[in-house]
Amino acid sequence: GAVVSQHPSWVICKSGTSVKIECRSLDFQATTMFWYRQFPKQSLMLMATSNEGSKATYEQGVEKDKFLINHASLTLSTLTVTSAHPEDSSFYICSASSVDRGSVNEQFFGPGTRLTVL
Amino acid sequence: AQTVTQSQPEMSVQEAETVTLSCTYDTSENNYYLFWYKQPPSRQMILVIRQEAYKQQNATENRFSVNFQKAAKSFSLKISDSQLGDTAMYFCAFGANQGAQKLVFGQGTRLTINP
Numbered sequence: 001g002a003v004v005s006q007h008p009s010w011v012i013c014k015s016g017t018s019v020k021i022e023c024r025s026l027d028f029q030a031t032t033m034f035w036y037r038q039f040p041k042q043s044l045m046l047m048a049t050s051n052e053g054s055k056a057t058y059e060q061g062v063e064k065d066k067f068l069i070n071h072a073s074l075t076l077s078t079l080t081v082t083s084a085h086p087e088d089s090s091f092y093i094c095s096a097s098s099v100d101r102g103s104v105n106e107q108f109f110g111p112g113t114r115l116t117v118l
Numbered sequence: 119a120q121t122v123t124q125s126q127p128e129m130s131v132q133e134a135e136t137v138t139l140s141c142t143y144d145t146s147e148n149n150y151y152l153f154w155y156k157q158p159p160s161r162q163m164i165l166v167i168r169q170e171a172y173k174q175q176n177a178t179e180n181r182f183s184v185n186f187q188k189a190a191k192s193f194s195l196k197i198s199d200s201q202l203g204d205t206a207m208y209f210c211a212f213g214a215n216q217g218a219q220k221l222v223f224g225q226g227t228r229l230t231i232n233p
Contacts, residue, residue, distance in 0.1 A: 032219055043209060043223045044163075091161065097219055106153070106213075107221060109163035 003027050004096050006110035013084055014118055021079045021113045023094030029074035030096035034107060035067075038091045050077055084117045091115075120145045120212050124224035131200055132232050138185075139195045139227050141210030147171075149215035152186065152193045157226075158206040166208070169193065171215075197229075205231045 003026040036044040050056040050071035068080040095107035131137045154166040169177045185194045210224040
């Protein structure tokens with residue numbers, strides 16, 4: 001139980017284009033979803049927190065107009081990287097939590113999406 | 119703001135040995151949760167073990183156990199009878215018991231189990 005999927009797992013795009021990454025909780029309803037960015041050999045950096053039907057809360061330094069997050073349902077959140085540039089190349093990970101699953105604060109992670117911007 | 123520090127960037131042990139990964143944190147909260155996550159080469163984050171701060175008893179999950187010292191704000195992970203499949207990045211994480219339910223991660227420790 002508590003499975004989170006991400007799609008796509010790997011995407012290559014041209015500079016200036018937009019890319020959408022989907023995060024789905026497959027067997028539970030996610031009260032909250034989180035988006036992280038991870039550079040090689042580094043820790044996870046929280047980008048934003050989103051609750052279903054509400055605007056996402058972005059961490060300091062994260063451009064909300066560049067990283068658009070939509071949490072339209074209790075099982076789906078999307079991250080759109082707009083006008084992507086090579087410096088946006090990274091590994092993006094989503095996670096989900098639920099008041100009905102796991103302990104407080106426990107997050108269930110997706111497998112990640114590798115974004116390469118040429 | 120909470121901070122989590124893992125002071126060992128890399129560790130390496132032989133298979134079947136016991137290894138301890140260190141983690142310290144700083145918080146003014148009294149109720150919180152602590153986690154150890156494993157990230158193998160596949161990069162899928164996997165929960166290893168969790169500890170509720172109000173519990174004095176150290177959490178144990180098979181070969182994995184923690185030494186939780188609340189007063190010292192220390193939360194180390196002990197892996198007994200280490201296996202090749204334990205090779206991974208290990209992240210210590212802190213979660214407050216209220217608010218946005220965010221996790222604060224440490225820098226990670228790269229653990230290599232050698233045959």
